[in-house]
Amino acid sequence: MTPWxxxxxxxxxxxxxxxxxxxxxxxxxxxxPPEVLERLHPAEAAFAATLRGYRQGQFAGGRLAARSAANLLGGTLGPVLPDARGAPQRPPGLLLSISHKGSLAIAMASxxxxxxxxxxxxxxxxEDYGxxxxxxxxxxxRPEELAEVEGLPEARRWIAILLRFSIKESIxxxxxxxxxxxxxxxxxxVSLDLDGAAHVTLHLEHGEGPFHTEARYDWFHGRILTSARIWPARR
Ligand SMILES: CC(C)(COP(=O)(O)OP(=O)(O)OC[C@H]1O[C@@H](n2cnc3c(N)ncnc32)[C@H](O)[C@@H]1OP(=O)(O)O)[C@@H](O)C(=O)NCCC(=O)NCCS
Structure with a gap:
């Protein structure tokens, strides 16, 4: 990583x-700072100007990260504005998700x-580990996950809880x-393999679906990065 x-x-x-x-x-x-807002798409800068506290820095950092991730894939990105529920509006031809924790904002794109x-x-x-x-x-x-975690040696319990928490936020x-x-x-x-794969069973209270869910976890420069891909399953 580059220095902060x-x-x-x-x-x-x-x-x-x-x-x-x-x-x-x-x-x-x-x-x-204004020179950072100038690096955003004008529509993003206008939205960022409405945010206060931590949110402006998080929003701006997430958009800069999104543009950098899209460039890695050989594309350029229009404005990534939030939809009515706060999700980044999906750019054509790209899957994109944003997260921030502490001093880092990340964007994952495919x-x-x-x-x-x-x-x-x-x-x-x-997520930060600690x-x-x-x-x-x-x-x-859920009770079955708690039972699984409680069956682990104490030193492994926190990471088992944190990974499930983070995977659920990705889901x-x-x-x-x-x-x-x-x-x-x-x-x-969620249950976890040791190699980064996770197995997810959805218990959606409104009965939506069925969905295929593919989830995983990776270490990311001392932090934890989880991700989930979801698509409708044929009945
Ligand atoms: C919405 C939520 C998942 C965001 O997670 P968080 O740890 O608070 O924040 P993160 O920094 O990781 O993510 C924030 C980003 O998520 C994205 N986001 C926000 N709402 C979203 C939504 N409804 N759908 C998809 N992405 C969303 C945005 O890009 C946001 O960043 P931005 O506003 O700067 O663009 C979380 O606040 C929440 O409500 N969790 C409780 C519900 C839950 O996780 N249930 C588990 C179900 S299995």
Whole structure:
């Protein structure tokens, strides 16, 4: 990674679900400087100007990361504005998801074949490893997941909770375009392989679907990066 410099590219990388670009952001509630807003698409800069506190830096960093990820795939990006539910509006031919944590904003992007009419969506989430907060487990895990975690040696429990939490946030982002509602943490059950793959069972309370869900986790420069791809399954 490059040394921390606000709104500069921290690194670019690739995962099985897409290329990832990461941009440093200030971990403080301060406005993005005018020269940073000028690097955004004018429509994004106008939207950023309406944001306050941490949100302006996060929004701007996410857009710079999105542009960098799209460039890695050989494309250029129009404005990436939020839809009514806060999701980044989908650029044509591209799957895109944005996340920020602390001093880093990331965007994951992958190409889709516009000629194939099966819809597919992508969600990504970035998390810091620590400090451990095992108390979140009952709020974010289903009983069968809790039992799995409690069966692990104590030293492995926090990472097992955190990965499931983050994968569920990725699932939320990938699922949102289909269900357009709040999906609770107890509406998905996740089990983990040791190689980065995750197995997901959806328990959607409104009965939507069925969906294919492909989820995974990767270490990303000392942080955790998870992602999910979702597409409708044929009944
Ligand atoms: C929406 C949510 C997933 C965002 O996650 P977060 O950890 O708070 O924030 P992140 O930095 O990772 O992600 C924020 C980005 O997510 C994207 N996002 C926000 N709402 C979204 C939505 N409805 N659908 C898809 N992407 C969305 C945006 O790009 C946003 O960044 P931006 O506003 O700068 O563009 C989270 O706030 C939430 O509500 N989680 C509870 C529900 C849940 O996860 N359930 C699990 C279901 S299995």
């Amino acid at each position: 410099a606000p709104y500069e590219l921290a690194c670019q990388d690739a995962t099985p679900h897409g290329v990832v670009a990461a941009v440093w952001i200030p971990d403080r509630p301060e406005p993005a 190409r889709v074949d516009a000629a194939v009419d099966t819809p597919i969506t992508l969600g990504a989430d970035l 400090p451990p907060r095992p108390g979140i487990a009952p709020r974010v895990l 939320y982002k990938a699922l949102d375009p289909y269900v357009q509602r709040y999906v609770g943490f107890h509406e998905a059950s």
